[in-house]
Amino acid sequence: MTKKKIITIDEFFRLKEMLQGLPEDKDIAFQIYSSQYEDREMLDQLMSKALLFEDRKNFVDAIRFKFKIRTADTLYTFIDVEEMNLVYKHILNKITGDDKYPRPGS
Numbered sequence: 001m002t003k004k005k006i007i008t009i010d011e012f013f014r015l016k017e018m019l020q021g022l023p024e025d026k027d028i029a030f031q032i033y034s035s036q037y038e039d040r041e042m043l044d045q046l047m048s049k050a051l052l053f054e055d056r057k058n059f060v061d062a063i064r065f066k067f068k069i070r071t072a073d074t075l076y077t078f079i080d081v082e083e084m085n086l087v088y089k090h091i092l093n094k095i096t097g098d099d100k101y102p103r104p105g106s
Contacts (some may be wrong), residue, residue, distance in 0.1 A: 004038040012091050016047065020055045030062060042088055050095045 007015075018029030037043055044063055051059050 004036060006039065006087060007037045007043060007091075009087055009090055009094070012043075012046070012050075012087075013094070016050050019047070019051060019059060026058070034063075039088075046088065046091050046095065049092070 015029045015033050018025040
């Protein structure tokens with residue numbers, strides 16, 4: 001059994017692209033997404049925010065995710081309160097267009 005890991009920024013956006021792609025790309029991305037990463041609650045919220053329209057609906061249906069009231073406003077607070085890895089904050093910054101902060105490790 002492989003130990004689950006924290007997603008990287010590049011992995012997150014590569015999976016997002018795959019989840020917006022062809023059906024077979026979506027299937028592969030979902031298998032990777034659902035089996036490799038440690039913090040699914042945070043990832044589910046970030047990916048649900050990153051995807052749009054039909055891709056978001058399909059993703060939310062597949063993971064049976066329930067949006068919380070004012071999730072977009074509270075994600076930053078949730079990340080700070082939980083003292084999550086900085087990668088989550090940088091992913092959210094990129095999703096919201098607030099990518100002015102340097103990436104972790106740069």
